[in-house]
Amino acid sequence: MGIPNNRDLLVVCLWAVATLAAVAVSDSLLLRTILAAPMVFLVSGHVVLRALGIRTTSVSEHLAYAVGASLAVGIAGGFALNAAGFLTPLGWAIWFCAVTVGTALVADGRSDTPDLPPWPGPVRVRFWQGAAIALAVLLATGAYALAVRDEASYREFRYTELWMLPSASGDPGRLTVGVRSAETQALRFDLEITLDGRLFAVFRSLTIAPGDTWTRQIPVPVSANSQKAEARLYRPDDNRLYRSVSTLVLRI
Known part of the structure; x- marks a missing residue:
């Protein structure tokens, strides 16, 4: 059975406001990343799906749709912020906060907003599957660290x-x-x-x-x-x- 209320809409609104506040008052890259990454890649798309009344039958389907919708929100935001000359971290935070809160209000006002899909039961993960996931995370983290180091040391011109x-x-x-x-x-x-x-x-x-x-x-x-x-x-x-x-x- 799906969740028969819109508590998720309140959560995403609070998340959006917290992200905007963090970008506005803090220069911490870690704090900004922790709050903004879910907003950019998942949360904004989730609330757009709820506002459009798109019904999904499984959590995996809903997550896939939400990621796609989030990317669409980001692309639209890039065009809008570029036209406004506001392609800054604060501009992006304002854009995602406005889209999230606005679509959450639309979803909350709909009488036919579909429930969230039911959460699946416990999933058994075998040892080799967990090891493969851990290895993939380690490789991705190592690649990112090397990229950051190379970017910091790279000099296009020496003078x-x-x-x-x-x-x-x-x-x-x-x-x-x-x-x-x-x-x-x-x-x-x-x-x-x-x-x-x-x-x-x-x-x-x-x-x-x-x-x-x-x-x-x-x-x-x-x-x-x-x-x-x-x-x-x-x-x-x-x-x-x-x-x-x-x-x-x-x-x-």
Whole structure:
């Protein structure tokens, strides 16, 4: 016998509101995933089926229909949110919450809303079947972990930034020189700074790890004429020029 009431509609509404609240007030990826994944792949489709009055004869059939309907809700949401310029986590949470609560109200207002299909009796799972399921979960989890690790370490472009700017305080007698690494491994560099072609400052064997930034404030003499300051970055392993930037030191 099916469930003769709509308690499931209240549960999905509470779930939708909790998901929206979690996305709005928390940056926790784990919390968002725990609440949003069922909403995206199952809950929203379940309540849509109830609102449309689609009758299913078994739990497996209902779950299959619910997953398909959830995917349809997600696709429609993608078009709607893209048109509204709101393709953000909060936008998705608002979309699924609105669809879930709205269709739950429609389902609750129907006089012919079908009952849920009867839950099957206990299912006996043999040892080898449980082992196969556990192995499949382990493989899927391992593949996901490897994908996350590769995504975090993948760099489409390898480069090192070099810049030289006047002092942020406006002091004409100071320059700011900086190097930032976006390489895949720590590298050593030599940095030479010239003023009107004359060697002015040298920094040897700067070891910079990926993601690190090295900066220095360089005092320079200020003359009555403008001077050209140039910074050259070399790789000491082959003594090749790697980057070069320049700026003007304004006169007094």
